[in-house]
Amino acid sequence: MKLYGYYRSSASYRIRILLNLKKISWEFEPVMLNRGEQSKAEFLERNPTGLVPVLETGKLSLGQSLAIAEYLEERYPDPALLPSDPDGRARVREMAALIACDTHPLQNLRVLNHLRSSFGADDDAVAEWTRHWIGRNFAALEKLVARSGSDGRFCYGDSATMADAWLVPQMYNARRFNVDLAPYPLLTSIDAHCLQLPAFSEAVPERQPDAPVAGS
Amino acid sequence: MKLYGYYRSSASYRIRILLNLKKISWEFEPVMLNRGEQSKAEFLERNPTGLVPVLETGKLSLGQSLAIAEYLEERYPDPALLPSDPDGRARVREMAALIACDTHPLQNLRVLNHLRSSFGADDDAVAEWTRHWIGRNFAALEKLVARSGSDGRFCYGDSATMADAWLVPQMYNARRFNVDLAPYPLLTSIDAHCLQLPAFSEAVPERQPDAPVAGS
Structure with a gap:
């Protein structure tokens, strides 16, 4: 599992917390927003919005922190980060x-x-x-x-x-x-x-x- | 089930589509944004953000269309509005x-x-x-x-x-x-x-x- 992010991006920060809470090990790939790396063709290929974070896992390259959160919750249900009711x-x-x-x-x-x-x-x-x-x-x-x-x-x-x-x-x-x-x-x-x-x-x-x- | 919304609010429009797709019957309660009704105490009691839509169901008074969508998907899974994989x-x-x-x-x-x-x-x-x-x-x-x-x-x-x-x-x-x-x-x-x-x-x-x- 690979996380494309930026230290100060708060959406990246959210996903780091989720991965830590679920004790999922991941590789980090910085996308330096201060140098415009999010607008380069290579990154836009991964995520057409040009936004971080992107979670890459197998064949899926997924943007949007809320979508990533639900994906992690379904694939790694323990510990649950949503209540049971x-x-x-x-x-x-x-x-x-x-x-x-x-x-x-x-x-x-x-x-x-x-x-x-x-x-x-x-x-x-x-x-x-x-x-x-x-x-x-x-x-x-x-x-x-x-x-x-x-x-x-x-x-x-x-x-x-x-x-x-x-x-x-x-x-x-x-x-x-x-x-x-x-x-x-x-x-x-x-x-x-x-x-x-x-x-x-x-x-x-x-x-x-x-x-x-x-x-x- | 009661939906508080406004005809032209696109977040309300989303939930109307979901309820229709799932064939859930609901009662509609207009919140006239053009008259500031969303900022009145009665509505803020239902949703402190002062935003529509709000779905009221039993003891739950729920804002945020994405949260409402996931709630409906869990409570009324058929037809599914998310793929199975x-x-x-x-x-x-x-x-x-x-x-x-x-x-x-x-x-x-x-x-x-x-x-x-x-x-x-x-x-x-x-x-x-x-x-x-x-x-x-x-x-x-x-x-x-x-x-x-x-x-x-x-x-x-x-x-x-x-x-x-x-x-x-x-x-x-x-x-x-x-x-x-x-x-x-x-x-x-x-x-x-x-x-x-x-x-x-x-x-x-x-x-x-x-x-x-x-x-x-």
């Missing part, structure tokens, strides 16, 4: 999709670059845009997580699920954009708790082989 | 997520309104923004669909899947924004074929009870 599974997928569909796409690199080129947005305006969407969606997610009865360790239930693997990378992005996290005490607590677990802490961007060496 | 399931989910995550979130109403208020974007600039993202992602989807061996009837295989239920509403949006569809012959063919099927044609926005009467 239908309502719980639905809730966890709802939380992951709230990040994957409503939040992250509005603040990924190519979208922010396009805001600059289309509307002449400066750095402050772009940062404000990211904070608006992350804040709005975190406010909703905080409520969903509270309703699910979270005790501040995981988004749902007593063990890590897909929802946590989507939340932690989004919290990383929120800090990069200086989002005020005080209004989201449950999300903040879950993030801190998960980052104590090796599956999460080993997946953080700074610990990846393609991350710049500190101070360099 | 793991690679096929992954491909169909990848296609749906390419629309749900990378395409639609960049052109939904609240995002376009925020482009106007944040960056002073005028109607032309906003329309150009939507065409950029829809076009870029349709180009990738056209390739994914071709690779899956589509014969122009469905995105994948010989029957409707989640991918078709995501594509058809996105084609509707593309036409609203005057996207040139000539470069996407397979997507155009699949859209036309699916719209001949009652499950799709009965779900089109104009045929919903909350749609304005023609000419009014």
Whole structure:
């Protein structure tokens, strides 16, 4: 199994967490977004969207982190990263999709670059845009997580699920954009708790082989 | 089963198609986005994101169309809207997520309104923004669909899947924004074929009870 990704891509970060949680060994192949490698013919052959991550496994070369997550869940069901009851599974997928569909796409690199080129947005305006969407969606997610009865360790239930693997990378992005996290005490607590677990802490961007060496 | 939605919301349109394909009867509850009903306390109680659709079933009040789709697939497996083999399931989910995550979130109403208020974007600039993202992602989807061996009837295989239920509403949006569809012959063919099927044609926005009467 081979993962094409980039240390700071939050969708790649999600899949690293899932692979770690499921104790699947994988080979890492960096796609240096800062050098435009995602737009080269070789990578577009693997994934026509030009986005990371891509999971390559046998004859399948698969993009889209939500699709990768469901694929891993079906092929490697243990440990389960979705609850066993239908309502719980639905809730966890709802939380992951709230990040994957409503939040992250509005603040990924190519979208922010396009805001600059289309509307002449400066750095402050772009940062404000990211904070608006992350804040709005975190406010909703905080409520969903509270309703699910979270005790501040995981988004749902007593063990890590897909929802946590989507939340932690989004919290990383929120800090990069200086989002005020005080209004989201449950999300903040879950993030801190998960980052104590090796599956999460080993997946953080700074610990990846393609991350710049500190101070360099 | 009750569906809270809006005739022109493409995420609501997706779920109408799924419910029709699975022959599940449901009650429709309009949430008039043009009157701000999604931001009222009563609706936010059902879905803290203030987004449609919401599927209400017993004690579950569920947002996020991808989560709703997986829930329906698990609870009402017949007819299956995902292929039976793991690679096929992954491909169909990848296609749906390419629309749900990378395409639609960049052109939904609240995002376009925020482009106007944040960056002073005028109607032309906003329309150009939507065409950029829809076009870029349709180009990738056209390739994914071709690779899956589509014969122009469905995105994948010989029957409707989640991918078709995501594509058809996105084609509707593309036409609203005057996207040139000539470069996407397979997507155009699949859209036309699916719209001949009652499950799709009965779900089109104009045929919903909350749609304005023609000419009014």
